[in-house]
Amino acid sequence: MAGLSQPPAAAARFLLGQILVRRDGRRLRAARIVETEAYLGTGDPAAHSFRGRTPRTEPLWGRPGTIYVYFIYGMHHCVNLAVEREGAAGCVLIRAAEPLTGLEPGSCRGPGRLCRALGLDTGHSGGHVFDRGSRLYLREGSPPARTGVTPRIGIRQAATRRLRFLDADSREVSGPRARQP
DSSP, X not given: OGGXXXXXXXXXXXXXXXXXXXXETTEEEEEEEEEEEEEOGGGOTTSTTTTOOOTTXXXXXXXXXXXXXXXXXXXXXXXXXXXXXXXXXXXXXEEEEEEEESOOTTTTBSHHHHXXXXXXXXXXXXXXXXXXXXXXXXXXXXXXXXXXXXXOSSOSTXXXXXXXXXXXXXXXXXXXXXXXX
């Protein structure tokens, strides 16, 4: 999917409507991505990469599609995908998805719930959604009819940047909706 090999804001828009699939043995879970946030790398004070590379954040510098999962507030995991190009630390946080297969309605509304529903934790960090045999991968979906754009939510630094993208018609979005294109 060449759509991840672009700047974070464009990749975040591209990911709306794509299908995130988790394979765990014989169990298959799938959800349509309906909410994302772009993080602009080392120039973005809200990005985990802002202070530079660490063993935890190393996946952010990987090739597009590299998985970065982090643990927050001592209770939630959040999944991001590296975007742009290898060596650049831009990424996209997957905030919410509409359950399609093997998931309950509302179970993927918010980044913590999404990871819990898909069984994702920091052990998935460093994997790649395009590697053969990956337990987490993307399937082509269809973009939303209407895309909303708002400031990112749940952050303090650079909180006014309009880098949150959502399917304006989805009931599975985790926070406030906006109907501006």
